[in-house]
Amino acid sequence: xxxVVSVPHPGYAVIDGGTKTFSCDIPIGxxxxxxxxxAMPVDRPDLRLARMNEEHGMLVCDAGDTRLRVGEKLxxxxxxxxxxxxxxxxxxxxxxxxxxKERVAARxxxx
Numbered sequence: 001x002x003x004v005v006s007v008p009h010p011g012y013a014v015i016d017g018g019t020k021t022f023s024c025d026i027p028i029g030x031x032x033x034x035x036x037x038x039a040m041p042v043d044r045p046d047l048r049l050a051r052m053n054e055e056h057g058m059l060v061c062d063a064g065d066t067r068l069r070v071g072e073k074l075x076x077x078x079x080x081x082x083x084x085x086x087x088x089x090x091x092x093x094x095x096x097x098x099x100x101k102e103r104v105a106a107r108x109x110x111x
Contacts, residue, residue: 001092004072005056012060013068017076018052023083039076049076 002017022039028050029036037048041059047066051058059066059074068074078084085091089107092099 002057002074002076004059004068004070004074007066007068007070010065012050012058013066015049015057015059015074016055017049018054018056020054020087021084022049022052022057022076022078023080024052025083026080028079033079035079037079039078042075042077044074 002015002021004013005016006014008014017039024038026033026035026038028038037050038052038057039049041047041049046061046063047059048062049057050060059068061067085104086106086108088104090101090103093102
């Protein structure tokens with residue numbers, strides 16, 4: 001889950017999820033996967049996570065207006081979950097339509 005923190009232009013919005021949340025180790029828009037962005041917004045195929053720095057990401061809408069507002073929450077699927085999980089202390093698992101919080105026991109345990 002991310003929060004929209006700025007909408008400086010109708011065509012893009014800034015979110016509070018960047019490379020500390022989503023992996024950038026898989027290139028976007030190239031073979032073999034042709035991912036359109038670093039994460040896929042749930043229920044919003046018109047948006048793509050096109051750019052990131054450590055703390056923020058930029059969602060763009062190629063069709064024009066993102067229709068996003070500051071404070072709005074969005075769910076995004078990362079395109080590479082391994083790195084994204086390693087960067088988080090907690091995750092939410094969806095089971096039978098209910099979300100439950102789970103501690104990431106191996107957080108940062110790279111050897």
